Amino acid sequence: MRGVLTRYGTALAGVVLFLAFAATAPVFLTMDNLALILKETAFLGILAIGFTLALVTAEIDLSVAEVASLAAVVTGALVHAGTAPWLAVAAGLAVGSVCGVANGVAVTVLKVPSLIATLGVAAIAKGLSFMLTQGVAFVGRWPSSFTGIARGTLAGVPNLVWLLGATSLAAWLLVKWTRTGAHLVATGEAEEAARLAGINTLGMKRLSLTLAGACAGLTAVLLASSLSSAAPAMANDHFLYAIAAVLLGMSMFEPGRPNIPGTLFAAFTLKVLGNGLVLLGAEYYWQDIVLGTIILVSVALSASGTGKAPFVKKLNFRR
Amino acid sequence: MTETKRRDVMLGGAALAATLAAPVVARAQATDVAIIGFQMSSETHARAANAAAAAARAKGWDATVLNSEGALPRHAEQLDTLIGRRPKAIIVCMGKPVEAEAQFQRAKEAGVPVVTIMSGASTHTLFDIQVNEYKVGAEAALWLLGELGYQGNILTQRFEGNVGTRIRGKVLDVVLSENTGVRVLGTHTMARTASWRDDVRQGFQALLLRHGAQTQGIWASFDGQAFVIDDLLKARGVQKGRIKLVSIDGGAETYRRIADPDSTLMATVTIPFEEMGTRAVEAVERIVLKNEPKGAITSGPYLFMDAFLVDANNVRRFL
Numbered sequence: 001m002r003g004v005l006t007r008y009g010t011a012l013a014g015v016v017l018f019l020a021f022a023a024t025a026p027v028f029l030t031m032d033n034l035a036l037i038l039k040e041t042a043f044l045g046i047l048a049i050g051f052t053l054a055l056v057t058a059e060i061d062l063s064v065a066e067v068a069s070l071a072a073v074v075t076g077a078l079v080h081a082g083t084a085p086w087l088a089v090a091a092g093l094a095v096g097s098v099c100g101v102a103n104g105v106a107v108t109v110l111k112v113p114s115l116i117a118t119l120g121v122a123a124i125a126k127g128l129s130f131m132l133t134q135g136v137a138f139v140g141r142w143p144s145s146f147t148g149i150a151r152g153t154l155a156g157v158p159n160l161v162w163l164l165g166a167t168s169l170a171a172w173l174l175v176k177w178t179r180t181g182a183h184l185v186a187t188g189e190a191e192e193a194a195r196l197a198g199i200n201t202l203g204m205k206r207l208s209l210t211l212a213g214a215c216a217g218l219t220a221v222l223l224a225s226s227l228s229s230a231a232p233a234m235a236n237d238h239f240l241y242a243i244a245a246v247l248l249g250m251s252m253f254e255p256g257r258p259n260i261p262g263t264l265f266a267a268f269t270l271k272v273l274g275n276g277l278v279l280l281g282a283e284y285y286w287q288d289i290v291l292g293t294i295i296l297v298s299v300a301l302s303a304s305g306t307g308k309a310p311f312v313k314k315l316n317f318r319r
Numbered sequence: 320m321t322e323t324k325r326r327d328v329m330l331g332g333a334a335l336a337a338t339l340a341a342p343v344v345a346r347a348q349a350t351d352v353a354i355i356g357f358q359m360s361s362e363t364h365a366r367a368a369n370a371a372a373a374a375a376r377a378k379g380w381d382a383t384v385l386n387s388e389g390a391l392p393r394h395a396e397q398l399d400t401l402i403g404r405r406p407k408a409i410i411v412c413m414g415k416p417v418e419a420e421a422q423f424q425r426a427k428e429a430g431v432p433v434v435t436i437m438s439g440a441s442t443h444t445l446f447d448i449q450v451n452e453y454k455v456g457a458e459a460a461l462w463l464l465g466e467l468g469y470q471g472n473i474l475t476q477r478f479e480g481n482v483g484t485r486i487r488g489k490v491l492d493v494v495l496s497e498n499t500g501v502r503v504l505g506t507h508t509m510a511r512t513a514s515w516r517d518d519v520r521q522g523f524q525a526l527l528l529r530h531g532a533q534t535q536g537i538w539a540s541f542d543g544q545a546f547v548i549d550d551l552l553k554a555r556g557v558q559k560g561r562i563k564l565v566s567i568d569g570g571a572e573t574y575r576r577i578a579d580p581d582s583t584l585m586a587t588v589t590i591p592f593e594e595m596g597t598r599a600v601e602a603v604e605r606i607v608l609k610n611e612p613k614g615a616i617t618s619g620p621y622l623f624m625d626a627f628l629v630d631a632n633n634v635r636r637f638l
Contacts (some may be wrong), residue, residue, distance in 0.1 A: 024402065033403045040396050131511050137391075139417050151421070227395055229418040235388030278400040281351070284359065284386035285475060 009251040010298040011262075014269035017294075021276030027302035028279055035158055037271050042160035043219055043226075045267040047238050048245040049171050050215025055246060055258040056175060057201075057208040058188040059107060059114040063099060063122035064216045069232055070125040071095040071220030076230020085146035088151060088206035092224070093217040099125060100213020106208030114209070126234035129232035137231035164264075167218065171211075172260040184208055188258075212231050241270055244295055323535070349381040352603060353407040357438075358389035358412045362543065363568055363592050367412040367436045370596030377465055378604065380407075391418050394451030398422035402429045405490035406583060409433045412596070413481075432607055434599045437481055437590075440620035443612055445606060448595045452483045452624040458588045458628050459567050463536050466563040470500040471535035474526050476519060476544045478509040486539035487567060491538055504530040511546065519547045539566035542573045545584050549576060551581040559583050560618040569629060574637040577629060586630035589637075595624060 005012075021028045047064055052059040075092035081087060099121055106117035152159045175181040186194035187204040195201045219238070224230045248269065249262030273294065277287050352375045363378040368384055375382035384403075387394035394415055401409055402425055409431055415437050416423045424444035426433050440447050463473065475491065478484040495501055507522035509515050525602035527534075537552075539545040545566035552562060559580055566573075569589025576582035602622070605611040616622060629637060 030403065036399050036403060040399075043392060095595075134479060136485075137418055139420075141420075147421075223392055226421075227391055227414075227418060228420060229391065231418065233389060234391050237388060237393045274396070275400050278385065278397060279381075281381065281383040281406050283384055284356075 005235050008252060010248055011265055013298060014265060014295070015271070015278070017269060018272050021272060021279070024269070025276045025279035030274060033163075033275065033279075037268070037275050039158050039160040040275070041264075041268045041271045042127070042164040043223060043235075044238050044245060045164050045264055045270065046167050046215050046222070046243050047219040048242040048249075048263045048267050049167055049234070049260060050212035050219075051242050051247065052258045052260060052263045053175070053184075053215070054114070054208045054212040056184050056188045057205045058191065059205055061100075061118045061209060061212040062115065063103060063118040064124060064219075064242060065128070065235045065237075066122035066125040066210060066233075067096055067099040067213055068216040068220040068235035068238070070099070070129045070224070071217045072224045072230040072234055073129045073132050073138070073232060075221050076224045077132060079142050079146050079224070080138040080140055080230075085143060085149075088146065089221050092221040093135070093214060095229060096217020096220060097210055097214045099216070100210035101206070103206070103213065104209040106201040107209060108205050118209075126232065129217050133230075133232055136230050137234075139229040142225075142228050147225050147228055150222045153161060159228075167215065168260055168264050175260060180204075241267075244291070245270055248295060250263060264273065275284055336539065350375075350608065351381045351383075351404075352408050352410065352600070353383050353385065353401045353404070353406045354410045355385045355387055355394070355414060357387045357394060357411070357415065359384075359386035361413070362570065363437075363541075363590070364581045366570070366592040367596045368410075370593035371410050371412070371436075371472070372600050372602035373471075374597040374598075375603075378600070380484075380600075387414075387612050391415055395422045397420045398426060402426050402431055405431060407432075408607050410436065410596075410599045410603065411438055411444075412436045414438040416444060416447075432603070434602050436592075436595045436599055437483060441621075444620075445602065446617050446620055446622050448598055448602075448622045448624065450590050450624055452486040453490055453566055455483075455588045455590070455626045456487035457494065458626070459487065459538065459565050459586075460491045460494040462586050462588075462628055462630070463538055463563055463565045464494065464498055464501055467501060467536050468563075469498050472502050472504045472530070472533050473536040473538060474504055474523070474530060474534050475506045476509070476523055476537070476539040476548060477506060478515075478540045478544070482508075487540050489617055501536075504533060509540075516543070516547055520551065523548050523553055527555065531557075532554065534562055536563040537565070539564070542566045542568035542570065542587055545587075546572065546576070549582055549584045559585070569626075569637075574629065574634050576637055577631065577634045586628060588626050589629050590626050591624055597635065598622065598624070633636060 023141040027033050047068060051061055051064055071092040074095045075088045078088035078091055103118050103121050106112045107114045133305060150160055154162055175184060183199045184204050186199055187201040191201050223235060246258060246263050248266035250256060250258055253259050253262045273291060274287060354368050354371045356364040359365045372382040372384050385397050387397055398419060399422055409426060411433060414435055416435060423433060423441050428445040435444050435447045437449055438447050478490045505526040509518050509525055537548055539548055545564060549564060559582065562583060563585055564583050565586045567588045569587050573587045576584040602616050605616060606613055
């Protein structure tokens, strides 16, 4: 029983939360609202999946939100200037990936701890965002071929949900079912042993941080497409929530380990929480209080089973 | 589980259900109005939003205040969720109707009327309650130049990320272009929004170190910046009147400083944020509940309110 609670306790709490809102919050269970929750989960979920991939190799990427903001600004600037949407999208993804590569190089070549390296890249990304915009957002009635990426549907299902599903599936398959994934996990679980076993641990770290950057780039493209605007710091609101999603995700399914299903479910739960509280008419400060309480209780429950809070256990500050 | 424990769990569950259901029951009986403050940690946003909430509650309405925390994606998400909840009206304080145009359009299509405060005009809202920022900017600029006798050197503290403060700065430039006896020795533009006080303190400290001795006047784009500059000037031993410090917004702390002989702040242009919140609620009552035409309140996209200059001559009236 205790094992089940440790493994699925947080997930069960999420289900209970969902049912509680379904029973009490008006229009919560309508298709429109459920689609809205899933669409909102896409932005947070994809960003958090990137964070999870970095954490799989025991590296922490604090730059994801600023990198996403920079990528959104570059994408928005290009669309605003009339560039072909596919080129703007490619540029956004490239900016995210390049920032990820920069993080990887700083960590593995320059030997800067990821906590500091990613803070540095975040600061540079933030500065570049303001340099490009001078603080003024790119806003406009952008072509539907661009806005349709986030606002459109395919087979009746919002594109955002498809993209979230595809990203999650790809990340899950990579980590759980490929040799590279096994190497990523081995690097994060026991770096020295993995290196002695012939695994290119530095390469794995570069790969994970690059993927985190690419996820930030994708989030950026979707944000700009959804909002028809791009501004510095526009993704920053997702930063703490992305950490919360990964942290909560580590308290379920594979307690103590960053895992894609956990991150995804946690991101969904956080969005359910925000949506349900708004529908219930809760004042804004209650949302923060409830969110904080849920994080504390979930992690405490998980820690009671594994002996240590998952995030602390995973993070490696030594170098 | 013992009988006592079972009873406790049932009582706890009932209490939780009652707590969650209470706002729903209450809302079913009252007029439901949602108020969004774009950045509730900003005093002016909070003043307008809280005043609107207080005015709505005074009428016996159910008012929910939400905080977008300065984040555009969250702003859009909250609007989307509220549209699903279908309140009688949404009041948005210092929102982003241009950047989040899709959400404002959706609100209009869903039949949820939106009144904005200091947000800018939109075809999807009833109207925006504003002061004429061009007039406000001119009032502050001309007061400063008048105090200087149209001769001297000034420093400026700007913020380009907000339409209102941006207009104020542009009007200052126009006034200066016609009065070439006043020279701008240096300008600091606030880039960060989350830690803006620190940003202003650092930037303006550098300006004062370089130009403080030659400066006779300082223009700040809003009062919060002026408070930081006032503290810097006091720390440098500057006496009231030695450097003429003017800004814009108004409020209890501003009036206290203008009246305080130890403070260097000398004047502000007061914007009636509380009255704007009250007027928004009155507009909702007249248009939505009493079915009066919008034209009975204002014919254009703006409902302009008066802003007025407060300095040593009239500050006692506001203390």
